[in-house]
Amino acid sequence: MNILILAAHADDETLGCGGAIARWVREGHRVHVLFFTDGVGSRGRNSAAAKVRRRAAQAAAKILGCSIAGYGNFPDNQLDRVPLLKLAQTVERVKRKVQPEAVYTHFWGDLNIDHRRVCEAALTAFRPQPGETCRAVRAFEVASATEWGSPGAAYRPTAYVELTEADVETAVRAYGAYAQEVRADPHSRSVEAFLARRVVRGRECGVAWAEGFMVCRELIPL
């Protein structure tokens, strides 16, 4: 199966579904990731920092075993200024190449505006027209963006991917590639919180480790 991850910033793919990517790759699926911004522009546009972030993304992708389908060059934390059509066209270009059967993207209620716009672009590019071959669009959670969002759009997983301890270890190593983004505990982006989230999501569905997702739209096979 071809799986496409649509992530606003490099690190969102690992925070949101790093363990699931490790599992899917282990099971022989092909996982492709499209990023939209350099992730550092809002902290002062700095090409050195952007290069570090891109190298981190490549290192994380190598650890997880996925491929990077592209880096959008949109302004960080300003995707609300980019026409939705442009974002959707970027997704559509990658969609034509990858032809994914499943798509994973941001939760529509995240605090981060880039996350919300990428979710909208995903839903636009994968609207269910006759002949659409993508069977599922699901949303992942990103620490310090999803749980910090509006309480009116609370994240409540409706689908889970069970992980082995080795999948979680792989995801933690990939997160470690983003050393500049990891925060000290008790920040929600700490390694401790990264592990705790997977413990809690696992317990929610009766297993040791899991990542939780919300279904945006899914055509369930008979």
Ligand SMILES: [Zn+2]
């Ligand atoms: Zn992000």
